[in-house]
Amino acid sequence: MIPQNPDDLHVLAGEFVLGVLDEPDAREVAEALATNIELHRAVTFWEEHLHPLSVLVSPALPPAGTWEAIEARIAKPAPPPVAPRFWENVVPWRWSTAGFAVAAAGLALWILLMPAPEPSLVAVLHPPQQDQPSWIATAGRSGVVVRAVTAATPPNDRAFELWAIAPGATRPRSLGVIPASGELRLGTVPPDLRDGATLAISIEPPGGSPTQQPTGPVVFVGSVKPV
Amino acid sequence: MQRPCIHLRAKRVISLNGLESGSRGALWLRNMDSETTALSSIGVLIEAVGRGSQVALKRLYELESRRLYGIALRIVQRPEVAADVMQEAFVQVWQNAAAFSADRGAGAAWLTGIVRFRAIDAVRKAGREILTDDPALGDAALEPDVIEKIDALAEAAAMKRCLKLLDDEQRRSIVLAFVDGLSHSEIAERLKAPLGSVKSWIRRGLLALRRCLQS
Numbered sequence: 394m395i396p397q398n399p400d401d402l403h404v405l406a407g408e409f410v411l412g413v414l415d416e417p418d419a420r421e422v423a424e425a426l427a428t429n430i431e432l433h434r435a436v437t438f439w440e441e442h443l444h445p446l447s448v449l450v451s452p453a454l455p456p457a458g459t460w461e462a463i464e465a466r467i468a469k470p471a472p473p474p475v476a477p478r479f480w481e482n483v484v485p486w487r488w489s490t491a492g493f494a495v496a497a498a499g500l501a502l503w504i505l506l507m508p509a510p511e512p513s514l515v516a517v518l519h520p521p522q523q524d525q526p527s528w529i530a531t532a533g534r535s536g537v538v539v540r541a542v543t544a545a546t547p548p549n550d551r552a553f554e555l556w557a558i559a560p561g562a563t564r565p566r567s568l569g570v571i572p573a574s575g576e577l578r579l580g581t582v583p584p585d586l587r588d589g590a591t592l593a594i595s596i597e598p599p600g601g602s603p604t605q606q607p608t609g610p611v612v613f614v615g616s617v618k619p620v
Numbered sequence: 621m622q623r624p625c626i627h628l629r630a631k632r633v634i635s636l637n638g639l640e641s642g643s644r645g646a647l648w649l650r651n652m653d654s655e656t657t658a659l660s661s662i663g664v665l666i667e668a669v670g671r672g673s674q675v676a677l678k679r680l681y682e683l684e685s686r687r688l689y690g691i692a693l694r695i696v697q698r699p700e701v702a703a704d705v706m707q708e709a710f711v712q713v714w715q716n717a718a719a720f721s722a723d724r725g726a727g728a729a730w731l732t733g734i735v736r737f738r739a740i741d742a743v744r745k746a747g748r749e750i751l752t753d754d755p756a757l758g759d760a761a762l763e764p765d766v767i768e769k770i771d772a773l774a775e776a777a778a779m780k781r782c783l784k785l786l787d788d789e790q791r792r793s794i795v796l797a798f799v800d801g802l803s804h805s806e807i808a809e810r811l812k813a814p815l816g817s818v819k820s821w822i823r824r825g826l827l828a829l830r831r832c833l834q835s
Contacts, residue, residue, distance in 0.1 A: 412801050450691050455689040
């Protein structure tokens with residue numbers, strides 16, 4: 394249970410950033426971060442204020458070859474197919490758990506079982522700074538389907554709104570408010586939703602942003618890639 | 621046209637060639653207050669990484685790898701594990717940089733968070749017995765050096781002032797947790813104190829720090 398009491402909430406956030414929580418508690422905090430704005434703020438507060446303590450540690454030169462290994466892992470050529478890449482890249486963020494693995498397996502299966510025609514684009518959305526897959530979006534000739542992987546609900550009196558930022562675009566375009574069912578379907582693929590675009594979900598007033606642009610925090614984000 | 625101005629100004633600071641390509645969509649993730657947010661070159665680099673620039677990631681590595689590797693090594697204690705942590709962390713930076721926004725905090729703190737979480741994850745998975753059982757590592761010697769260095773902190777005047785207000789046990793517990801990545805029970809072992817006391821020191825220490833930092 395994430396506490397409501399501000400002191401308890403701040404202590405929990407501080408313990409989370411310090412890294413002293415045991416695995417179930419840390420996982421609960423990580424999962425709640427996406428939807429609990431107060432918790433999110435408290436974690437950011439501690440990340441920023443505790444960060445200066447890291448200068449107490451002496452810097453050290455990483456072993457030779459470390460950069461080359463990183464470079465090899467992020468190399469752009471020959472992107473692997475989506476399913477293996479998913480397994481390979483979405484190393485659950487902090488407390489990797491069987492839960493994430495099951496979610497990923499379900500996801501892979503779901504992609505495989507998608508009705509024809511096959512989707513041609515896919516995006517896995519996760520909370521900023523985390524790898525935990527939270528939403529999956531697929532787009533193809535039959536339109537767009539965005540579905541929650543794990544149950545995610547917006548804060549009281551708020552709604553999730555989906556946005557697309559086309560490659561090279563400076564402004565996001567709304568793809569609509571996600572219904573409470575956790576699933577959004579569009580009959581056609583908007584032009585902004587293409588290879589290299591970014592999808593994001595922000596927290597907005599119930600009917601969606603009144604300004605045509607996101608007004609609340611971005612709680613999930615992911616890149617659109619070809620299947 | 622405010623946004624491009626911020627961007628150009630920031631780019632001039634680090635004068636990096638070859639960063640500009642692809643989507644600038646990540647920029648909108650900042651809120652309107654970003655005008656007043658001091659943009660560090662680290663933050664600008666992370667945003668460039670978010671737009672797919674490998675050049676920016678390499679520059680980030682050049683600027684930050686010694687600091688971050690030091691943090692990872694301190695927590696995991698073994699160079700080969702710390703090197704793995706660096707790999708995992710930078711791959712995560714590559715994947716998640718698009719979600720970074722300056723209004724969520726400084727770039728350096730964001731990087732530190734990723735590396736610490738990776739390092740703590742690695743050390744908890746592997747177990748820490750090898751570390752605490754080795755007298756050559758001098759458990760007792762490791763800790764005071766860090767506590768003493770707090771006085772020398774130039775970067776964190778507020779934090780330094782506020783840490784001084786804490787009881788000795790509270791301060792040591794929090795610093796050990798952050799710097800060495802120790803859990804509640806590991807701190808209890810290190811300080812030879814009951815687990816309940818350590819939990820309470822950290823709780824009360826965090827509350828006191830927060831009150832002080834916000835005042």
